[in-house]
Amino acid sequence: xxxxxxxVIIPLPIEAVxxxxxxxxxxxxxxxxxxxxxxxTPQPVEMRAGTLxxxxxxxxxxxxxxxxxxxxWEPPCRFVDEQLSGPYRTWIHQHLFTxxxxxxxxxxxxxxxxxxxxxxELAHTLVRLELDRIFRFRRHSILRIxxxxxxx
Numbered sequence: 001x002x003x004x005x006x007x008v009i010i011p012l013p014i015e016a017v018x019x020x021x022x023x024x025x026x027x028x029x030x031x032x033x034x035x036x037x038x039x040x041t042p043q044p045v046e047m048r049a050g051t052l053x054x055x056x057x058x059x060x061x062x063x064x065x066x067x068x069x070x071x072x073w074e075p076p077c078r079f080v081d082e083q084l085s086g087p088y089r090t091w092i093h094q095h096l097f098t099x100x101x102x103x104x105x106x107x108x109x110x111x112x113x114x115x116x117x118x119x120x121e122l123a124h125t126l127v128r129l130e131l132d133r134i135f136r137f138r139r140h141s142i143l144r145i146x147x148x149x150x151x152x
Contacts, residue, residue, distance in 0.1 A: 001090065002124065004110040004131055008139045010146055014097050017104040018076035020146060021095060022047050030141040032134055035059070049073040052084070059087055059130075089113040089120070106142070108135060 010017050020026055024045035031037040039045070040054040051070040056063065066086035073079045076097055083091035090113040098105040114120035114127060 001111055001113050002128070004112070004128075004135065005107065006135045006139060007105060007107040008142060009100060010104045010106055010142065011102070012104060012146055013102060014076045014099050014104045017106060017146070018097050020142075021079070021097075022075065024053060026145075029145060030138045031057075032137045035134070040065075047073060047079070053081075087115070089115045089117065108138075 024039060024041075024047060025043055028037055028039060035057045037055060037057040040056055041052070045051060045053055047070060049070055049072060051073075053068050053070070055066040055068070057066060058064065064087050067084045068081040068086075068091075069084055071080045071082045071092075078094060078096045080095070081093050090111065092111045094107075094109040094111075096105075096107040096109065098107070110131070112131075114124060
């Protein structure tokens with residue numbers, strides 16, 4: 001298993017930040033365009049524990065269907081989505097929100113395992129570089145969308 005951790009301080013109250021993530025359609029806005037990420041599940045998606053969401057994206061040029069379940073929904077502090085089918089053997093993404101005065105600390109903690117073990121592990125360096133790039137894009141997009149000057 002591997003773990004990816006990222007964080008960003010957003011100069012908005014926790015309720016506003018969590019509300020942004022509570023709208024599943026915003027995921028398309030914070031994903032790099034070259035991934036051609038699209039939510040297939042009819043909109044609007046009611047976010048709660050047990051919600052199933054179908055996506056389609058392109059990874060390394062290949063079309064990939066992806067299905068996740070919201071396994072935990074605790075507004076405004078956290079939620080977790082878990083891959084039911086998709087490109088990873090395991091994908092558990094925790095979204096954590098913490099009050100920081102009038103600002104919000106938002107953390108992503110992703111636990112993942114590549115498919116086709118043990119051979120899939122050979123691709124981990126390449127996959128990790130791509131995940132780091134995607135989550136960097138995500139942080140910058142969140143700040144650009146949620147703050148007037150695009151900074152924390």
